[in-house]
Amino acid sequence: MSFINYSSREINCKIVYYGPGLCGKTTNLQYIYNKTNPEAKGKMISLATETERTLFFDFLPLSLGEIRGFKTRFHLYTVPGQVFYDASRKLILKGVDGVVFVADSQIERMEANLESMENLRTNLAEQGYDLDKIPFVIQYNKRDLPNAAGVDELKRLLNPRSVPDFEASATVGNGVFDTLKAIAKLVLTELKKGG
Amino acid sequence: MADQQMVMYEEEFRQIAAICERLTREANAKAVLLVDKNGQYITSNGETNDLDTTSLASLAAGTNAATNGLAKLIGEKDFPNNFLEGEKYNLHFSIVAQRAILVVMFDQRSSLGLVRLRVKRASEELANIFGAMLQKAQSQAQGAPFGEITDDDIDNLFSE
Ligand SMILES: Nc1nc2c(ncn2[C@@H]2O[C@H](COP(=O)(O)OP(=O)(O)OP(=O)(O)O)[C@@H](O)[C@H]2O)c(=O)[nH]1
Ligand SMILES: [Mg+2]
Numbered sequence: 001m002s003f004i005n006y007s008s009r010e011i012n013c014k015i016v017y018y019g020p021g022l023c024g025k026t027t028n029l030q031y032i033y034n035k036t037n038p039e040a041k042g043k044m045i046s047l048a049t050e051t052e053r054t055l056f057f058d059f060l061p062l063s064l065g066e067i068r069g070f071k072t073r074f075h076l077y078t079v080p081g082q083v084f085y086d087a088s089r090k091l092i093l094k095g096v097d098g099v100v101f102v103a104d105s106q107i108e109r110m111e112a113n114l115e116s117m118e119n120l121r122t123n124l125a126e127q128g129y130d131l132d133k134i135p136f137v138i139q140y141n142k143r144d145l146p147n148a149a150g151v152d153e154l155k156r157l158l159n160p161r162s163v164p165d166f167e168a169s170a171t172v173g174n175g176v177f178d179t180l181k182a183i184a185k186l187v188l189t190e191l192k193k194g195g
Numbered sequence: 196m197a198d199q200q201m202v203m204y205e206e207e208f209r210q211i212a213a214i215c216e217r218l219t220r221e222a223n224a225k226a227v228l229l230v231d232k233n234g235q236y237i238t239s240n241g242e243t244n245d246l247d248t249t250s251l252a253s254l255a256a257g258t259n260a261a262t263n264g265l266a267k268l269i270g271e272k273d274f275p276n277n278f279l280e281g282e283k284y285n286l287h288f289s290i291v292a293q294r295a296i297l298v299v300m301f302d303q304r305s306s307l308g309l310v311r312l313r314v315k316r317a318s319e320e321l322a323n324i325f326g327a328m329l330q331k332a333q334s335q336a337q338g339a340p341f342g343e344i345t346d347d348d349i350d351n352l353f354s355e
Protein backbone atom coordinates (compact mmCIF):
# COMPACT_ATOMS: atom_id res chain seq x y z
CA MET A 1 0.00 0.00 0.00
CA SER A 2 1.58 3.22 -1.11
CA PHE A 3 2.27 5.81 1.53
CA ILE A 4 1.94 9.51 0.74
CA ASN A 5 3.68 11.81 3.17
CA TYR A 6 2.72 15.45 2.69
CA SER A 7 5.05 16.49 5.43
CA SER A 8 8.25 15.15 3.89
CA ARG A 9 6.73 15.35 0.38
CA GLU A 10 7.41 11.73 -0.37
CA ILE A 11 5.52 8.95 -1.98
CA ASN A 12 6.56 5.39 -1.14
CA CYS A 13 5.50 2.33 -3.11
CA LYS A 14 6.14 -1.37 -2.58
CA ILE A 15 6.98 -3.69 -5.45
CA VAL A 16 7.34 -7.44 -4.97
CA TYR A 17 9.28 -9.81 -7.24
CA TYR A 18 7.58 -13.20 -7.21
CA GLY A 19 8.35 -16.50 -8.93
CA PRO A 20 9.58 -20.07 -8.46
CA GLY A 21 12.80 -21.01 -6.67
CA LEU A 22 15.99 -20.06 -8.53
CA CYS A 23 14.16 -18.15 -11.28
CA GLY A 24 16.38 -15.10 -10.70
CA LYS A 25 14.46 -12.71 -8.43
CA THR A 26 17.43 -11.93 -6.21
CA THR A 27 19.61 -11.58 -9.32
CA ASN A 28 17.25 -8.88 -10.65
CA LEU A 29 17.64 -6.84 -7.47
CA GLN A 30 21.40 -7.35 -7.38
CA TYR A 31 21.70 -6.08 -10.93
CA ILE A 32 19.55 -3.04 -10.17
CA TYR A 33 21.61 -2.38 -7.06
CA ASN A 34 24.90 -2.60 -8.95
CA LYS A 35 23.77 -0.31 -11.74
CA THR A 36 22.12 2.41 -9.67
CA ASN A 37 23.87 5.61 -8.56
CA PRO A 38 24.75 5.60 -4.86
CA GLU A 39 22.56 8.63 -4.16
CA ALA A 40 19.50 6.91 -5.61
CA LYS A 41 19.69 3.72 -3.56
CA GLY A 42 19.82 2.54 0.01
CA LYS A 43 21.44 -0.58 1.35
CA MET A 44 20.32 -3.91 -0.12
CA ILE A 45 19.30 -6.33 2.58
CA SER A 46 19.25 -10.06 1.84
CA LEU A 47 17.90 -12.46 4.40
CA ALA A 48 19.28 -15.63 2.86
CA THR A 49 20.44 -19.13 3.74
CA GLU A 50 24.12 -20.04 3.68
CA THR A 51 23.62 -21.28 0.13
CA GLU A 52 22.24 -17.89 -0.95
CA ARG A 53 18.66 -18.99 -1.26
CA THR A 54 16.29 -16.29 -0.09
CA LEU A 55 15.05 -17.22 3.38
CA PHE A 56 12.69 -14.33 4.10
CA PHE A 57 13.20 -11.47 1.65
CA ASP A 58 15.61 -9.20 -0.20
CA PHE A 59 14.96 -5.50 0.17
CA LEU A 60 16.23 -2.63 -1.97
CA PRO A 61 15.04 0.98 -1.53
CA LEU A 62 15.29 3.14 -4.67
CA SER A 63 14.58 6.80 -5.37
CA LEU A 64 13.36 7.50 -8.86
CA GLY A 65 13.17 11.28 -8.82
CA GLU A 66 10.44 13.84 -8.30
CA ILE A 67 6.93 14.20 -9.61
CA ARG A 68 5.27 17.51 -8.92
CA GLY A 69 7.54 18.19 -5.97
CA PHE A 70 7.08 14.74 -4.46
CA LYS A 71 10.05 12.39 -4.15
CA THR A 72 9.08 8.99 -5.50
CA ARG A 73 10.58 6.06 -3.65
CA PHE A 74 10.18 2.44 -4.54
CA HIS A 75 10.81 -0.37 -2.12
CA LEU A 76 11.69 -3.53 -4.01
CA TYR A 77 11.21 -6.88 -2.27
CA THR A 78 11.75 -10.45 -3.42
CA VAL A 79 9.99 -13.43 -1.91
CA PRO A 80 11.63 -16.80 -1.22
CA GLY A 81 10.67 -19.02 -4.16
CA GLN A 82 11.07 -22.39 -2.55
CA VAL A 83 7.67 -24.01 -2.11
CA PHE A 84 7.91 -24.59 1.65
CA TYR A 85 8.42 -20.89 2.43
CA ASP A 86 4.79 -20.09 1.67
CA ALA A 87 4.10 -18.46 5.04
CA SER A 88 6.89 -15.95 4.41
CA ARG A 89 5.64 -15.19 0.90
CA LYS A 90 2.23 -14.25 2.27
CA LEU A 91 3.76 -11.83 4.74
CA ILE A 92 5.80 -10.06 2.10
CA LEU A 93 2.77 -9.50 -0.13
CA LYS A 94 1.13 -7.40 2.57
CA GLY A 95 0.75 -3.83 1.41
CA VAL A 96 2.03 -4.53 -2.09
CA ASP A 97 1.44 -1.94 -4.83
CA GLY A 98 2.75 -3.89 -7.81
CA VAL A 99 4.02 -7.37 -8.64
CA VAL A 100 6.71 -8.59 -11.03
CA PHE A 101 6.41 -12.28 -11.82
CA VAL A 102 9.81 -13.64 -12.79
CA ALA A 103 9.41 -16.83 -14.81
CA ASP A 104 12.26 -19.28 -15.36
CA SER A 105 12.33 -19.85 -19.13
CA GLN A 106 13.85 -23.32 -18.90
CA ILE A 107 11.47 -25.95 -20.25
CA GLU A 108 11.89 -28.14 -17.19
CA ARG A 109 10.77 -25.28 -14.92
CA MET A 110 7.42 -24.76 -16.67
CA GLU A 111 5.50 -26.72 -14.06
CA ALA A 112 7.19 -24.70 -11.29
CA ASN A 113 6.28 -21.42 -13.06
CA LEU A 114 2.64 -22.39 -13.30
CA GLU A 115 2.53 -23.52 -9.71
CA SER A 116 4.12 -20.28 -8.51
CA MET A 117 1.70 -18.16 -10.57
CA GLU A 118 -1.23 -20.02 -9.03
CA ASN A 119 0.33 -19.57 -5.60
CA LEU A 120 0.66 -15.82 -6.24
CA ARG A 121 -3.00 -15.56 -7.16
CA THR A 122 -4.08 -17.46 -4.05
CA ASN A 123 -1.85 -15.54 -1.67
CA LEU A 124 -2.94 -12.19 -3.08
CA ALA A 125 -6.57 -13.19 -2.78
CA GLU A 126 -6.01 -14.01 0.89
CA GLN A 127 -4.90 -10.40 1.40
CA GLY A 128 -7.90 -9.12 -0.51
CA TYR A 129 -6.10 -8.37 -3.79
CA ASP A 130 -7.09 -9.57 -7.23
CA LEU A 131 -4.13 -10.43 -9.47
CA ASP A 132 -6.17 -9.27 -12.47
CA LYS A 133 -6.63 -5.81 -10.98
CA ILE A 134 -3.30 -4.81 -9.46
CA PRO A 135 -0.29 -3.47 -11.39
CA PHE A 136 1.38 -6.60 -12.72
CA VAL A 137 4.14 -7.43 -15.23
CA ILE A 138 5.84 -10.68 -16.23
CA GLN A 139 9.50 -11.29 -16.98
CA TYR A 140 10.70 -14.36 -18.89
CA ASN A 141 14.16 -14.75 -17.40
CA LYS A 142 17.17 -16.87 -18.36
CA ARG A 143 16.64 -16.29 -22.09
CA ASP A 144 20.37 -16.96 -22.52
CA LEU A 145 20.06 -20.65 -21.68
CA PRO A 146 19.90 -23.20 -24.51
CA ASN A 147 17.03 -25.08 -22.88
CA ALA A 148 14.80 -21.98 -22.75
CA ALA A 149 11.26 -22.58 -23.99
CA GLY A 150 9.92 -20.42 -26.83
CA VAL A 151 8.50 -17.07 -25.79
CA ASP A 152 5.22 -17.88 -27.53
CA GLU A 153 4.85 -20.95 -25.38
CA LEU A 154 5.64 -18.99 -22.21
CA LYS A 155 3.17 -16.27 -23.14
CA ARG A 156 0.46 -18.80 -23.85
CA LEU A 157 0.90 -20.55 -20.51
CA LEU A 158 1.70 -17.66 -18.20
CA ASN A 159 0.24 -14.55 -19.75
CA PRO A 160 -3.27 -15.19 -21.08
CA ARG A 161 -4.31 -11.66 -20.16
CA SER A 162 -1.41 -10.08 -22.08
CA VAL A 163 -0.05 -7.91 -19.29
CA PRO A 164 3.24 -6.15 -20.16
CA ASP A 165 5.94 -8.82 -20.46
CA PHE A 166 9.68 -8.81 -21.04
CA GLU A 167 12.45 -11.19 -22.00
CA ALA A 168 15.44 -11.05 -19.71
CA SER A 169 18.80 -12.45 -18.73
CA ALA A 170 19.13 -11.06 -15.26
CA THR A 171 22.73 -12.16 -14.73
CA VAL A 172 23.87 -9.81 -17.50
CA GLY A 173 21.04 -7.37 -16.94
CA ASN A 174 19.12 -7.71 -20.20
CA GLY A 175 15.51 -6.69 -19.64
CA VAL A 176 15.97 -5.96 -15.95
CA PHE A 177 15.42 -2.21 -16.10
CA ASP A 178 12.70 -2.52 -18.74
CA THR A 179 10.81 -4.71 -16.31
CA LEU A 180 11.34 -2.33 -13.39
CA LYS A 181 10.28 0.74 -15.38
CA ALA A 182 7.14 -0.98 -16.60
CA ILE A 183 5.97 -1.93 -13.12
CA ALA A 184 6.91 1.46 -11.64
CA LYS A 185 4.90 3.18 -14.35
CA LEU A 186 1.87 0.99 -13.76
CA VAL A 187 2.02 1.67 -10.02
CA LEU A 188 2.21 5.44 -10.52
CA THR A 189 -0.58 5.32 -13.06
CA GLU A 190 -2.71 3.45 -10.54
CA LEU A 191 -1.98 6.14 -7.94
CA LYS A 192 -3.03 8.75 -10.42
CA LYS A 193 -6.34 7.00 -10.81
CA GLY A 194 -6.63 7.21 -7.05
CA GLY A 195 -6.28 3.48 -6.26
CA MET B 196 -7.85 -2.72 -2.28
CA ALA B 197 -7.12 -4.58 0.89
CA ASP B 198 -5.70 -1.89 3.12
CA GLN B 199 -6.50 1.74 3.09
CA GLN B 200 -4.01 4.05 1.52
CA MET B 201 -1.86 5.70 4.15
CA VAL B 202 -1.72 9.47 3.82
CA MET B 203 0.26 11.60 6.23
CA TYR B 204 -0.59 15.30 6.54
CA GLU B 205 1.49 18.10 8.00
CA GLU B 206 -0.61 18.55 11.13
CA GLU B 207 -0.70 14.89 12.14
CA PHE B 208 2.94 14.52 11.28
CA ARG B 209 3.84 17.27 13.73
CA GLN B 210 1.76 15.68 16.48
CA ILE B 211 3.33 12.29 15.84
CA ALA B 212 6.83 13.73 15.82
CA ALA B 213 6.14 15.49 19.13
CA ILE B 214 5.01 12.25 20.76
CA CYS B 215 8.14 10.46 19.54
CA GLU B 216 10.28 13.30 20.84
CA ARG B 217 8.68 13.11 24.26
CA LEU B 218 8.93 9.33 24.35
CA THR B 219 12.65 9.48 23.59
CA ARG B 220 13.11 11.84 26.51
CA GLU B 221 10.81 10.19 29.04
CA ALA B 222 11.99 6.67 28.31
CA ASN B 223 15.68 7.65 28.30
CA ALA B 224 15.84 6.03 24.89
CA LYS B 225 18.69 6.25 22.44
CA ALA B 226 16.23 6.49 19.58
CA VAL B 227 12.55 6.08 18.77
CA LEU B 228 11.28 5.11 15.34
CA LEU B 229 7.79 4.94 13.98
CA VAL B 230 7.34 2.60 11.04
CA ASP B 231 4.35 1.66 8.94
CA LYS B 232 3.43 -2.04 9.28
CA ASN B 233 4.36 -2.53 5.63
CA GLY B 234 7.90 -1.34 6.24
CA GLN B 235 7.70 2.34 5.32
CA TYR B 236 9.61 4.68 7.58
CA ILE B 237 7.40 7.40 9.12
CA THR B 238 9.55 9.36 11.55
CA SER B 239 12.21 9.06 14.20
CA ASN B 240 13.77 10.88 17.09
CA GLY B 241 16.95 10.72 19.17
CA GLU B 242 20.39 9.58 18.09
CA THR B 243 19.53 8.42 14.60
CA ASN B 244 22.44 9.83 12.62
CA ASP B 245 24.35 6.57 12.55
CA LEU B 246 21.19 4.49 12.05
CA ASP B 247 20.07 3.26 8.64
CA THR B 248 16.43 4.07 9.29
CA THR B 249 15.16 2.78 5.93
CA SER B 250 16.68 -0.65 6.53
CA LEU B 251 15.56 -0.60 10.13
CA ALA B 252 11.99 0.13 9.06
CA SER B 253 11.93 -2.75 6.61
CA LEU B 254 13.45 -5.24 9.05
CA ALA B 255 11.20 -4.12 11.90
CA ALA B 256 8.19 -4.73 9.68
CA GLY B 257 9.58 -8.12 8.62
CA THR B 258 10.22 -9.12 12.24
CA ASN B 259 6.77 -8.01 13.24
CA ALA B 260 5.15 -9.86 10.35
CA ALA B 261 7.01 -13.05 11.25
CA THR B 262 6.15 -12.71 14.93
CA ASN B 263 2.48 -12.25 14.13
CA GLY B 264 2.66 -15.27 11.85
CA LEU B 265 3.95 -17.26 14.82
CA ALA B 266 1.16 -15.91 17.02
CA LYS B 267 -1.52 -17.08 14.60
CA LEU B 268 0.09 -20.52 14.43
CA ILE B 269 -0.33 -21.06 18.15
CA GLY B 270 -3.79 -19.50 18.30
CA GLU B 271 -2.86 -16.04 19.60
CA LYS B 272 -4.23 -12.93 17.91
CA ASP B 273 -0.82 -11.28 17.88
CA PHE B 274 2.13 -10.46 20.13
CA PRO B 275 1.59 -6.72 20.47
CA ASN B 276 4.85 -6.09 22.35
CA ASN B 277 8.26 -7.56 21.64
CA PHE B 278 11.63 -7.15 23.22
CA LEU B 279 15.05 -7.96 21.79
CA GLU B 280 17.90 -7.88 24.26
CA GLY B 281 21.47 -7.23 23.19
CA GLU B 282 24.75 -6.72 25.01
CA LYS B 283 24.72 -2.98 24.57
CA TYR B 284 21.45 -2.10 22.91
CA ASN B 285 17.92 -3.39 23.21
CA LEU B 286 14.93 -2.99 20.95
CA HIS B 287 11.32 -2.78 22.05
CA PHE B 288 8.58 -3.08 19.41
CA SER B 289 4.92 -2.37 19.88
CA ILE B 290 2.01 -2.24 17.49
CA VAL B 291 0.05 0.99 17.24
CA ALA B 292 -3.53 1.00 16.00
CA GLN B 293 -2.94 -2.11 13.85
CA ARG B 294 -1.16 0.20 11.44
CA ALA B 295 2.28 1.10 12.71
CA ILE B 296 5.18 -0.21 14.75
CA LEU B 297 6.74 1.88 17.47
CA VAL B 298 10.40 0.94 17.88
CA VAL B 299 12.37 2.05 20.93
CA MET B 300 16.13 1.56 21.01
CA PHE B 301 17.68 1.86 24.46
CA ASP B 302 20.77 1.00 26.46
CA GLN B 303 21.70 0.73 30.16
CA ARG B 304 20.62 4.32 30.73
CA SER B 305 17.06 3.01 30.66
CA SER B 306 15.22 -0.20 31.54
CA LEU B 307 12.59 -2.44 30.03
CA GLY B 308 10.15 -1.45 32.77
CA LEU B 309 10.49 2.25 32.07
CA VAL B 310 10.28 1.77 28.31
CA ARG B 311 7.12 -0.33 28.65
CA LEU B 312 5.50 2.24 30.85
CA ARG B 313 6.25 5.17 28.53
CA VAL B 314 5.42 3.25 25.37
CA LYS B 315 1.99 2.43 26.69
CA ARG B 316 0.94 6.06 26.94
CA ALA B 317 2.64 7.08 23.72
CA SER B 318 1.01 4.33 21.72
CA GLU B 319 -2.44 5.23 23.01
CA GLU B 320 -1.93 8.80 21.89
CA LEU B 321 -0.54 7.71 18.55
CA ALA B 322 -3.52 5.43 18.03
CA ASN B 323 -5.86 8.39 18.36
CA ILE B 324 -3.93 10.36 15.80
CA PHE B 325 -3.87 7.44 13.37
CA GLY B 326 -7.61 7.07 13.77
CA ALA B 327 -8.15 10.72 12.90
CA MET B 328 -5.70 10.50 10.03
CA LEU B 329 -7.47 7.56 8.42
CA GLN B 330 -10.78 9.33 8.65
CA LYS B 331 -9.32 12.40 7.05
CA ALA B 332 -7.77 10.39 4.24
CA GLN B 333 -11.12 8.74 3.63
CA SER B 334 -12.98 12.02 3.37
CA GLN B 335 -10.45 13.77 1.13
CA ALA B 336 -10.21 13.12 -2.57
CA GLN B 337 -8.27 9.93 -2.98
CA GLY B 338 -5.09 9.99 -4.96
CA ALA B 339 -4.49 13.71 -4.64
CA PRO B 340 -2.04 15.20 -5.51
CA PHE B 341 -1.52 12.44 -8.00
CA GLY B 342 -4.81 12.95 -9.68
CA GLU B 343 -3.19 15.81 -11.52
CA ILE B 344 -0.05 14.11 -12.73
CA THR B 345 0.14 13.41 -16.41
CA ASP B 346 1.51 10.48 -18.34
CA ASP B 347 4.32 12.83 -19.34
CA ASP B 348 5.25 13.40 -15.70
CA ILE B 349 5.56 9.66 -15.27
CA ASP B 350 7.52 9.23 -18.50
CA ASN B 351 9.90 12.00 -17.48
CA LEU B 352 10.92 10.04 -14.40
CA PHE B 353 12.37 7.42 -16.68
CA SER B 354 14.05 9.57 -19.27
CA GLU B 355 17.79 9.18 -18.85
N1 LIG C 1 21.97 -18.35 -17.08
C1 LIG C 1 21.26 -17.56 -16.28
N2 LIG C 1 21.30 -17.76 -14.96
C2 LIG C 1 20.59 -16.93 -14.18
C3 LIG C 1 19.82 -15.87 -14.72
N3 LIG C 1 19.22 -15.22 -13.68
C4 LIG C 1 19.62 -15.84 -12.55
N4 LIG C 1 20.43 -16.87 -12.84
C5 LIG C 1 21.09 -17.79 -11.88
O1 LIG C 1 20.11 -18.57 -11.23
C6 LIG C 1 20.49 -18.85 -9.89
C7 LIG C 1 19.40 -18.45 -8.92
O2 LIG C 1 19.21 -17.06 -8.97
P1 LIG C 1 18.55 -16.25 -7.76
O3 LIG C 1 18.43 -14.84 -8.21
O4 LIG C 1 19.24 -16.52 -6.49
O5 LIG C 1 17.11 -16.93 -7.73
P2 LIG C 1 15.87 -16.60 -6.78
O6 LIG C 1 14.70 -16.49 -7.67
O7 LIG C 1 16.17 -15.43 -5.94
O8 LIG C 1 15.77 -17.94 -5.91
P3 LIG C 1 15.10 -18.13 -4.44
O9 LIG C 1 15.71 -17.09 -3.55
O10 LIG C 1 15.40 -19.50 -4.00
O11 LIG C 1 13.64 -17.94 -4.62
C8 LIG C 1 21.79 -18.09 -9.65
O12 LIG C 1 22.85 -18.99 -9.79
C9 LIG C 1 21.80 -17.05 -10.75
O13 LIG C 1 23.11 -16.70 -11.14
C10 LIG C 1 19.82 -15.69 -16.14
O14 LIG C 1 19.18 -14.79 -16.71
N5 LIG C 1 20.55 -16.57 -16.88
MG1 LIG D 1 16.22 -15.12 -3.93
